[in-house]
Amino acid sequence: MSRLEVNNLLEVNNLRVDLPVEAGTLHAVRGIDFHVERGEMLCLVGESGCGKSMTSLALMGLLPRKARLTADRLRFDGIDLTTLPERRRSDLRGARMSMIFQEPMTALNPAYTLGNQLCEGLIRHRGVSRQEARERAIYLLERVGISAAKDRLNQYPHQLSGGLRQRVMIAMALMCEPDLIIADEPTTALDVTIQAQILRLLRELQQEFGTAVIFITHDLGVVARIADRVAVMYAGEVIESAPTPALYANPAHPYTRGLLSCIPAPGKTPPGSRLQAIPGVVPSLVGHVEGCAFRNRCPQAQPTCERTPPLMSLSGDHRARCHYADRPVPAPRPPETIS
Amino acid sequence: MTTSSVSPTASSASTPGTGLGEISLQPPAWSRVTRRLFGHRGLAIGLIVVGLAILIAIFAPLLAPHDPYHQDIANRMVPPVWHDEGSWEHVLGTDKLGRDTLSRLLFGTRISLTIGLVVALISGVIGTTLGVLAGYFGGRVDAVISYVITTRLAMPVVLVALALASLTGGSLTTVILLLGLLLWDRFAVVSRSVTQQVRDAEYVFAARTLGCSLPYILLREVLPNIAGSLIVVMTLEMAHAILLEATLSFLGMGVQPPLPSWGLMVAEGKAYMFFQPWVIAIPGIALFVLVLAINLLGDGLRDLNAPGGRN
Amino acid sequence: MNAQPITEVAESRPLPSDSASVSRAVTPALELCGLSKTFTLGGGLFKRGRTLGAVSNVSLRIPRGQVMGLVGESGCGKSTLAKMLLGLTTPSDGDVLVDGRPVRGADQKALARHIQPIFQDPYSSLNPRKRIAQIVGLPLRVHGIGTPREQAAHVAETLDVVGLPRRAAEQFPGQLSGGQRQRVAIARALVMRPDIVICDEPTSALDVSVQAQILNLLLDLKAEFGLTYLFISHDLAVVEHLVDRVAVMYLGRIVEEGTREQIFGSPRHPYTRALLDSALTPEPGLGVPDIGLGDATPDPSDPPAGCAFHPRCPKAQATCRQQRPRLEDIRGDNARVACHLA
Numbered sequence: 004m005s006r007l008e009v010n011n012l013l014e015v016n017n018l019r020v021d022l023p024v025e026a027g028t029l030h031a032v033r034g035i036d037f038h039v040e041r042g043e044m045l046c047l048v049g050e051s052g053c054g055k056s057m058t059s060l061a062l063m064g065l066l067p068r069k070a071r072l073t074a075d076r077l078r079f080d081g082i083d084l085t086t087l088p089e090r091r092r093s094d095l096r097g098a099r100m101s102m103i104f105q106e107p108m109t110a111l112n113p114a115y116t117l118g119n120q121l122c123e124g125l126i127r128h129r130g131v132s133r134q135e136a137r138e139r140a141i142y143l144l145e146r147v148g149i150s151a152a153k154d155r156l157n158q159y160p161h162q163l164s165g166g167l168r169q170r171v172m173i174a175m176a177l178m179c180e181p182d183l184i185i186a187d188e189p190t191t192a193l194d195v196t197i198q199a200q201i202l203r204l205l206r207e208l209q210q211e212f213g214t215a216v217i218f219i220t221h222d223l224g225v226v227a228r229i230a231d232r233v234a235v236m237y238a239g240e241v242i243e244s245a246p247t248p249a250l251y252a253n254p255a256h257p258y259t260r261g262l263l264s265c266i267p268a269p270g271k272t273p274p275g276s277r278l279q280a281i282p283g284v285v286p287s288l289v290g291h292v293e294g295c296a297f298r299n300r301c302p303q304a305q306p307t308c309e310r311t312p313p314l315m316s317l318s319g320d321h322r323a324r325c326h327y328a329d330r331p332v333p334a335p336r337p338p339e340t341i342s
Numbered sequence: 343m344t345t346s347s348v349s350p351t352a353s354s355a356s357t358p359g360t361g362l363g364e365i366s367l368q369p370p371a372w373s374r375v376t377r378r379l380f381g382h383r384g385l386a387i388g389l390i391v392v393g394l395a396i397l398i399a400i401f402a403p404l405l406a407p408h409d410p411y412h413q414d415i416a417n418r419m420v421p422p423v424w425h426d427e428g429s430w431e432h433v434l435g436t437d438k439l440g441r442d443t444l445s446r447l448l449f450g451t452r453i454s455l456t457i458g459l460v461v462a463l464i465s466g467v468i469g470t471t472l473g474v475l476a477g478y479f480g481g482r483v484d485a486v487i488s489y490v491i492t493t494r495l496a497m498p499v500v501l502v503a504l505a506l507a508s509l510t511g512g513s514l515t516t517v518i519l520l521l522g523l524l525l526w527d528r529f530a531v532v533s534r535s536v537t538q539q540v541r542d543a544e545y546v547f548a549a550r551t552l553g554c555s556l557p558y559i560l561l562r563e564v565l566p567n568i569a570g571s572l573i574v575v576m577t578l579e580m581a582h583a584i585l586l587e588a589t590l591s592f593l594g595m596g597v598q599p600p601l602p603s604w605g606l607m608v609a610e611g612k613a614y615m616f617f618q619p620w621v622i623a624i625p626g627i628a629l630f631v632l633v634l635a636i637n638l639l640g641d642g643l644r645d646l647n648a649p650g651g652r653n
Numbered sequence: 654m655n656a657q658p659i660t661e662v663a664e665s666r667p668l669p670s671d672s673a674s675v676s677r678a679v680t681p682a683l684e685l686c687g688l689s690k691t692f693t694l695g696g697g698l699f700k701r702g703r704t705l706g707a708v709s710n711v712s713l714r715i716p717r718g719q720v721m722g723l724v725g726e727s728g729c730g731k732s733t734l735a736k737m738l739l740g741l742t743t744p745s746d747g748d749v750l751v752d753g754r755p756v757r758g759a760d761q762k763a764l765a766r767h768i769q770p771i772f773q774d775p776y777s778s779l780n781p782r783k784r785i786a787q788i789v790g791l792p793l794r795v796h797g798i799g800t801p802r803e804q805a806a807h808v809a810e811t812l813d814v815v816g817l818p819r820r821a822a823e824q825f826p827g828q829l830s831g832g833q834r835q836r837v838a839i840a841r842a843l844v845m846r847p848d849i850v851i852c853d854e855p856t857s858a859l860d861v862s863v864q865a866q867i868l869n870l871l872l873d874l875k876a877e878f879g880l881t882y883l884f885i886s887h888d889l890a891v892v893e894h895l896v897d898r899v900a901v902m903y904l905g906r907i908v909e910e911g912t913r914e915q916i917f918g919s920p921r922h923p924y925t926r927a928l929l930d931s932a933l934t935p936e937p938g939l940g941v942p943d944i945g946l947g948d949a950t951p952d953p954s955d956p957p958a959g960c961a962f963h964p965r966c967p968k969a970q971a972t973c974r975q976q977r978p979r980l981e982d983i984r985g986d987n988a989r990v991a992c993h994l995a
Contacts, residue, residue, distance in 0.1 A: 050860035051831075164950045194726035195887055196944055199931035203941040221861065224890075224933035228941050247937045265865035266935060267894035269917065274894055275872065280865035284830050544778035545788075548841065551739045551770055552792050553762035566782040 012182055012215050013039040013062070016076035020057050023069055030288045031057040031070075033239035036314070039183065042213040044206070046226040046247075049236035052285055055219045058236075059185045062217070063102050064092045080182065098128035101176040105188040107168035111160040117171055118156030125178045136178075143174040147204060166197035173205060177212065184209075185217045190225070202229055223266060227251055232320070235259050238296035239288055245321035255315075255323035257301045295325070303332045385642020391635035399451040406445035407433070410602045414440035422620050435620055437610060443621070446602035447628055453603045454632060457518055457587045458580035464522030465583075466576055469529025474560055474568070476530070477537025487530070494527050500589060507595035517596050521583050532575050536568040543567075570643075577640035581633045588629055604629050680753040682717040682881040683738070683768075683849050687747035690733050694954060705954040707733040709905040710747070712980075715898075717848075720875070720882040722892040722913075724928065725902035728953045731885050734902075735853050738883070740764045751849065762796055769842035773854035775834035779826040785812075786822035789840045796845065808844065814877075815840045815870060832863035836870070843874065849881045856891060868895065889932040893917050901925050904951050904961040907980055911988030921983075921995040923966045960993070968994055 020032040032054040039045050049055045060066045062077075064084070077084040079100065084092070096102075101124075104110040112120060121143075122136035131139075137156060144152035147170040160168060169189060176184050186205070190198040206229050209216050220226060226233055227247060234244040235256065243256040254260045261281040272278065283300035286292065295301070298308040307326050315328040398405060418440040421428045428435065434443040476487035503520050510516050540546065541564070549563050588605030590596030597603040599610070604625040611621030690708040708730040715721040725731050736742040738749055740761050749756040751767050769792075772778040779788055786808055793804045809819055815836040826834055835855060842850055852871070856864040868891065874880060886892050892899060893913060900910040901924065909922040920926045927944045945967040957964050963973040972993045980991040 050862060166950060195889070195931045196726060196927055196946055199933070199941055199944050200946070202933075203943065206941060222933070223861070223935045227935040227937040228933045228939060251935060251937045262861060263935065265862055267868075267890045268934065269890055269893045272894060274913065277869045277872065278865040278894070280869055281862040282866075284832070284863075544772040544774055545780040547736075547739075547741060547772065548770065548778060548838075549791070550741055551761075551765055552795050553760070553765045554791075554795050558795075563780055567780070 010040050011038045012041045012080055013217075014076055014078040015062075016074060018058065018061060018074040018077060019072070020054070020061050020066065021071045022067070024289060027290045030239055030292060032061065033288070033292065035236070035239075035241045037234050037241055037244060039215050039217060041182070042209075042215055043231045044209055044216045044218060044229055046230035046233045047217060047219045047236060048221065048223060048226050048233060050221055050285070052238075052288075053236040054239040055236050056187055059102070059187050059217065059219055062185060063096055063100060064089070065096075065102075094128065097124045097181075098179045099181050100183045100185065101179065101181045103169075103172050103176050103184060103186040103189045105191055107165055107172055107192070108160075110172060111168060113160050116157050116159055117163075121156070121171070121175050121178060124175070128179050139178060140174070143177055144171070146208065147171075147174045148200075149174075166193055166201065169193060169197075169201055170204070173201070173208070177208065177214070180212065181214060183215045183217070185219070187219045188221070189218075191220070191222070198225075205229070223262060235262075238285055238292070240296065240324060242297070242325070243321075243323040245317075246319065249319065249321045253317075253321070255317055255321065255328040256297075256325050257303055258297050259323075261300075261302075303327065305333060382642050382645060384638040385646065388635045388637070388639030388642055391631065392639055395451050395455060395632055395635070398448055399455045402448045402452060406442075406448045408442035408445045410441060410445040410449040411600055412441060416440065419614070419618055419621075421618065422624075434624055437607070437621055438614070441602075443607075443624055446607060447604070447625065450602040450604045450607065450625065450628070451632075453514070453597060453601060454584045454587070454629075457514075457521070458584045458636070460518050461521040461525060461583035462576045462580045464518070465524070465526035465579060466529050466572065468523070469526030470533045470565075470572060472526070473530040473533030474537045474564060477534040478541050478560065478564065480538075480541075484534075487534075491527055491530050491534075494524075497524075499524050500586065503586065503590060504593060504595050507590060512590065512595045512598055514597050514601065517587050517590060521586055525579055525583060525586075528575050528579060529572065532571055533568055536571050537564055540564050540567050574640050574644040577636050577643065581636040581640070584636075585629070585633055680717075681714040681750075682719075682752060683713075683715040683721075683883065684750040684753075685711055685713040685734075685738075685747070686750065687712055688734065688737060688744050688749065689746040690730075690737060690742060691745045703954055706905050706956065707953060708737070708744075711902075711905075711907055712747075713900055713907070713910070715849075715881055715883060717881055718875075718879055719897040720884050720895055722896035722899040723883060723885045723902060724887060724889065724892055724899060726887060726928075728904065728951055729902040730905040730953070731902055732853065735770070735851050735883070735885060738851055739768060739770050765792065765847075766796070766845055767847055768849045768851060769845070769847040770851045770853060771835075771838050771842050771855045774858050775831045775838060776826075776858070778838050779834055781826050783825070784822070785817075785824050785826070785829075785837055788826070788837060789822075789844055792841065792845045798845070808840075811840045811844045814843065814874070816866075830863075831859050832866060835859060835863075835867055839867075839870065839874070843878070846878060847880075849883070852882055852884045852886075854886050855884075857886065857888065864891070871895070889917075889929060890934065901928065904953055904956055906961065906991065907989070908962065908992070909988075909990045910980075911983075911986065911990075915986065915988050921988075921990045922992050923968055923994075924962050960991075970994065 015038065016036050017034045018032055019030070019034055022029040022031055035058065037045070047055045047058065057066070061072050066072060072085070074085055079095065082095070087095070118137060118140060121140040122133060125131055125136045125139060126133060140156060141152045144155055149155055149167060149170055163171065172189070190201050193201065202225065205216070208214070218229065230247045232244065232246050233250045234241045235250070235258070236242065237258050243250065243254070243259050250259065251263070254263055258281070261279070264279045265281060267278060281300055286296055286299060293311070294309040295312050298304040301308070305326070312324050312326045314322050314324050316322050317329055414436070417432070417436055418438055420432050420436045422435040422443075423430055423433050432442050432444070434447065436442055437446070472487050472490070476484040503524060506520055507516055546559060546563055549559050587596055587603065588608065591603045591605030592609045594609065597606055599606055607625035608622045611625075614621050688708060688711045689706070692705045692707055694703045694705055711734060713721065723731050723734070733742065737744050740756070751764070756764060786805070789811060790804050790808045793799060793807065798804070799807065809822065812819060812821060817833060817836050817840065821829065821833070821837070826837070829837065855871070856867050859867060871882070872895070875882060884892065884895055896913055898910070898912050899916040900907050901916070901922065902908065903924050909916065909920065909925045916925060917929065920929055927946050930942050930944050933941065946965040951961070951965075959975045960966070960969075960973045960978050963969040966973065970993065976993070978991045978993045980989050982989050
């Protein structure tokens with residue numbers, strides 16, 4: 004491993020997830036590469052069906068039984084996750100890698116108290132006493148801004164609001180001091196004012212505890228404000244990845260550019276004007292997918308795009324999967340003649 | 343504004359890979375249906391056996407070697423063909439009055455299936471109406487109907503059916519009516535809960551906003567969307583009705599002799615249970631197989647209908 | 654596309670008219686007067702339940718052809734408000750005026766000719782067992798407008814208008830994508846050429862790239878058919894892009910109302926400011942601001958005394974805890990705010 008790679012907590016190379024469905028095989032994730040350094044916040048951005056949730060489940064080892072996972076490299080802190088037996092995998096889960104889900108309503112078990120759910124992981128993974136676990140739970144609940152923490156331990160999930168439940172989920176994820184937290188759209192179901200508070204909290208805690216976070220979302224505004232690095236997914240692939248300022252300043256992939264320009268930007272987009280929409284829809288990932296998956300919607304598609312585009316390296320850590328990421332397009336086609 | 347700006351040219355109309363273009367990627371509907379039906383073992387078995395039973399019921403006169411009512415005292419209690427004294431004349435033997443067991447079995451299918459179907463229909467209509475009304479309106483209507491359902495659930499069906507049948511005397515019609523009026527509870531419970539889910543769907547709001555009449559909303563918007571669950575309940579209640587009829591007939595309060603009801607056949611063979619077990623074993627096995635098949639069918643339909651998601 | 658006149662076979666009963674007739678140009682297309690809705694929770698046969706004031710004394714005026722945005726978070730009453738406008742719930746108090754004519758006592762079908770909804774969830778707003786042509790044609794059939802052939806032609810035309818291919822008519826909703834389903838919902842809302850469309854978070858459940866398509870479509874249709882929109886959303890960037898005026902709701906009341914420039918440029922109410930601060934624009938390097946709202950969560954069934962916002966307000970004073978501020982016009986501006994400190 005080169006010196007640059009030593010700092011990587013998570014290394015993913017050519018991860019593929021296939022799901023057998025009625026009509027054939029769904030290639031939910033089609034060979035993605037990314038890495039997460041210790042203590043950094045990586046955002047995985049994409050729209051529905053791009054494979055970001057499947058990726059998070061693959062990393063945690065929580066894929067549905069019918070799914071098939073392959074990867075050239077899937078390493079967590081040097082441990083090879085593909086060959087790890089399930090028993091050791093579940094040791095990792097919760098202790099060193101934990102997950103925050105989208106729906107706090109369903110992610111917490113309504114039949115057990117909060118204290119029970121918070122302490123369960125720590126007792127199992129670290130073998131601490133119940134008393135010690137409770138103390139840590141109280142400390143974390145206070146840290147995430149929940150008042151009367153000691154009383155809360157005896158409360159049930161239904162007694163809390165959505166925002167509070169999500170804070171409890173964050174506390175639960177932090178109980179065992181994990182190295183990596185995977186947060187799958189944790190604020191999407193919350194009100195906008197609560198979302199801002201939770202995001203701020205997450206960022207603070209992440210920096211304080213030095214935890215790496217993979218934050219999955221579809222909201223480019225959130226990404227801009229909290230991410231250190233961004234990976235944009237489309238149709239099962241990472242089509243662009245870069246440090247946050249670089250991605251927003253110089254989006255290299257036409258999809259990223261399209262996404263950024265179709266959000267109304269207050270102050271920049273004239274109100275009442277037509278937004279620049281991305282035409283068409285995502286192609287089906289069932290069966291063989293050839294060439295660039297974006298070419299049927301791309302304003303600058305060329306005949307070359309029928310070949311699968313390589314991962315082009317731009318300056319620094321900025322990479323994009325496009326034939327024309329770093330060079331001008333030969334003869335830009337007018338939109339009507341897209342094939 | 344001109345026309346061209348209203349219909350986005352590059353939207354769904356002209357580009358490939360639109361949601362609609364993807365229809366052609368899926369295999370044709372009939373092969374999907376068959377694959378789903380037979381991919382599920384229980385469902386396949388249930389479907390085949392029940393289908394066979396229906397065919398037997400329809401073609402019983404052609405299939406039965408003898409008249410099920412014909413008594414031949416000279417040949418009473420003949421064992422089935424696999425016994426030393428059996429013969430191919432009466433493949434499954436004869437009963438105490440010399441009637442051919444096989445023929446009675448085949449004709450008995452008619453009785454079991456008729457009862458199952460008609461009772462399921464009657465109780466289905468009663469239970470679904472009550473359940474949909476309770477689920478859709480909620481509030482006081484729901485409170486009253488739930489009270490009725492709970493009362494019904496508190497009744498031991500067999501005892502009540504027995505008591506009522508003894509008042510009116512047993513017969514095929516009595517059995518059907520009684521069971522139809524008693525077995526609607528599961529329909530009501532299921533349709534009530536499914537209706538509660540559908541009631542809050544936005545397409546129901548849309549219909550209400552339009553000013554659609556209540557009967558229209560219940561029949562055309564709500565009912566088709568709860569039909570899946572109800573079909574499952576229907577198969578289960580069919581099996582239930584068949585078993586109950588057998589029980590009633592066995593106790594003498596159901597179908598009366600000489601009708602070839604399987605339950606009656608068991609009752610009539612009771613005395614010979616230890617020395618000529620085939621007389622009750624054969625109709626008993628037939629009951630078991632039919633009820634099992636219907637249950638498998640119901641389970642299979644429920645699995646098929648279960649959250650397959652939005653497509 | 655020219656709006657073809659629809660041959661009417663059956664006459665629907667019109668809304669009851671007001672005695673004073675106002676010229677159509679000046680009358681607001683939609684006016685809410687002191688609209689309120691209270692629910693009773695948990696009452697039994699012998700026990701009286703708690704009251705929940707979902708909407709309290711909401712008054713709004715939406716001029717013809719304009720877009721009024723309604724923003725607020727969960728529990729603010731915007732969905733209940735929408736239902737009252739559509740005739741799905743009867744108001745406990747106050748009235749709705751469509752074109753100057755009160756809605757109270759009007760026939761639901763007559764109301765439906767003027768106001769139509771577009772709902773949020775494209776997956777549950779279409780009956781999965783019906784074909785698109787049946788879904789879009791339902792309003793025409795229910796109201797008895799046109800012969801079946803005319804209906805079919807009109808449905809096909811409306812599908813064109815919303816950018817769906819004609820072959821979609823024979824499809825089921827399950828075969829369409831989210832964006833296409835939302836187009837069907839829009840087609841259904843427009844098939845009777847209403848005056849007012851209530852858009853209840855029409856793009857919240859859609860992907861960003863599809864959202865832009867639908868927003869463009871809504872703008873085009875508004876211009877084409879002279880529609881008036883009440884646009885309910887929590888996405889402030891979208892609201893700012895689309896609307897002429899905005900009303901901000903909190904726990905059942907309007908706390909601020911004004912033009913787009915006023916609300917987004919110089920918000921007066923602390924809640925409006927907090928909402929705007931929480932809207933995270935895609936600008937890196939700015940981090941997540943501290944909204945300063947504190948931890949208290951609003952409970953619609955147990956609103957705080959005085960100003961409903963005071964437990965979370967960074968600027969709360971003694972008056973705020975005791976007395977509820979009234980929604981008052983700001984002198985000189987066409988705006989209103991309900992705050993002691995504004």
